[in-house]
Amino acid sequence: MRRLPIFFLVDVSESMAGENLYKLEKGLGAVVSALRKDPYALETAWLSVMVFAGRTRVSVPLTELTLFQTPELPIGGGTALGAALDRLMDEIDRTVTVSTPDRKGDWRPIVFLLTDGHPTDDASAAVARWNRAYRSRAHLVAVSIGGGADHELLKRLTEDVVVFNDQAPDAFSRFIGWVTLSIQSQSRSVSAGEEGKLSLAKGEADLLARPGPSARRGEEAGVDDRFAVFVGRCVSTKLPYLVKYERQYREADTQDPVLARALRKKFYLLKTTLPLKASYFDLCAEGEGAHPAVKVNSMDLVGGQPPCPHCLSPISMAMHGAGCGGLHCLRGEGEATCPWCGALGFYGASEGGMEIGRGRG
Numbered sequence: 084m085r086r087l088p089i090f091f092l093v094d095v096s097e098s099m100a101g102e103n104l105y106k107l108e109k110g111l112g113a114v115v116s117a118l119r120k121d122p123y124a125l126e127t128a129w130l131s132v133m134v135f136a137g138r139t140r141v142s143v144p145l146t147e148l149t150l151f152q153t154p155e156l157p158i159g160g161g162t163a164l165g166a167a168l169d170r171l172m173d174e175i176d177r178t179v180t181v182s183t184p185d186r187k188g189d190w191r192p193i194v195f196l197l198t199d200g201h202p203t204d205d206a207s208a209a210v211a212r213w214n215r216a217y218r219s220r221a222h223l224v225a226v227s228i229g230g231g232a233d234h235e236l237l238k239r240l241t242e243d244v245v246v247f248n249d250q251a252p253d254a255f256s257r258f259i260g261w262v263t264l265s266i267q268s269q270s271r272s273v274s275a276g277e278e279g280k281l282s283l284a285k286g287e288a289d290l291l292a293r294p295g296p297s298a299r300r301g302e303e304a305g306v307d308d309r310f311a312v313f314v315g316r317c318v319s320t321k322l323p324y325l326v327k328y329e330r331q332y333r334e335a336d337t338q339d340p341v342l343a344r345a346l347r348k349k350f351y352l353l354k355t356t357l358p359l360k361a362s363y364f365d366l367c368a369e370g371e372g373a374h375p376a377v378k379v380n381s382m383d384l385v386g387g388q389p390p391c392p393h394c395l396s397p398i399s400m401a402m403h404g405a406g407c408g409g410l411h412c413l414r415g416e417g418e419a420t421c422p423w424c425g426a427l428g429f430y431g432a433s434e435g436g437m438e439i440g441r442g443r444g
């Protein structure tokens with residue numbers, strides 16, 4: 084039987100944490116249950132889920148639809164897209180059957196790459212490898228979630244780059260519907276023996292768009308700057324957690340639109356804290372994860388100290404300023420052992436040691 088292999092390569096870096104990842108996880112489950120009701124998909128589609136942050140992990144190897152179980156999507160630090168692409172190509176080599184003169188191999192695999200950030204590694208060698216040996220025998224659909232991805236890089240991988248507007252009404256369920264329809268139509272064409280170009284389902288204009296000429300990094304580029312995300316570590320449990328702030332603007336008091344734009348001030352408002360599992364460290368590149376992910380001046384963080392989501396200590400943004408610089412929770416002033424480096428530190432507001440951490444990038 085000729086299979087239609089489908090790979091989901093999902094960015095699970097900190098910026099995706101929270102609602103987006105939760106909806107995506109539920110969405111994958113919805114894709115699977117819809118496909119299971121489709122006789123063509125049921126006959127041909129095999130699914131795999133790979134997640135990447137600083138490192139890549141195969142959450143579910145290529146599995147037939149009836150046996151596929153939706154994995155939990157973890158969180159990691161970093162966006163090592165180059166390494167993730169290399170792993171994907173290795174996985175294609177390992178699992179996809181190639182046609183030979185006396186045997187029909189699998190259909191061209193479909194890859195859905197979902198990412199919301201700029202790579203933290205050098206992806207050029209992986210991009211070259213992809214274009215040299217894989218581009219002609221796989222369909223890659225690159226989805227920039229919230230428009231925050233490096234569109235120039237994605238366009239070097241595939242013609243099918245779309246920007247997914249995660250702020251649109253019912254964004255995730257409609258997006259999942261679009262993914263499902265695209266897979267269904269491809270499984271229909273291959274069942275009819277046609278191996279054509281992948282025909283992506285028509286997406287409504289407010290949901291999916293072609294990327295503009297160039298997504299600039301910084302203020303207007305989207306997710307990269309939409310949130311400031313910090314990783315702290317619980318003193319009691321040693322487990323990591325996220326503190327997430329959302330970008331806001333303080334508007335200047337003027338009627339002049341040009342002046343208003345020049346004077347408006349950016350700040351970050353506390354949005355949420357999220358407990359993370361120890362698996363966070365498995366998905367961080369060597370040496371990453373110990374320090375805040377975004378450079379933000381502590382003066383721009385607004386909303387007070389949220390409690391630690393693990394032990395409920397009232398302070399979650401204490402910084403080991405005199406030592407490793409890591410963020411952790413704290414019951415109050417006094418001595419505490421830093422869960423990152425193990426050193427004993429004294430924390431007191433008057434000493435200036437309890438300041439909110441400034442990102443180190």
Ligand SMILES: [Zn+2]
Binds near residue numbers: 317320391393
């Ligand atoms: Zn704690």
Ligand SMILES: [Zn+2]
Binds near residue numbers: 408
């Ligand atoms: Zn420390």
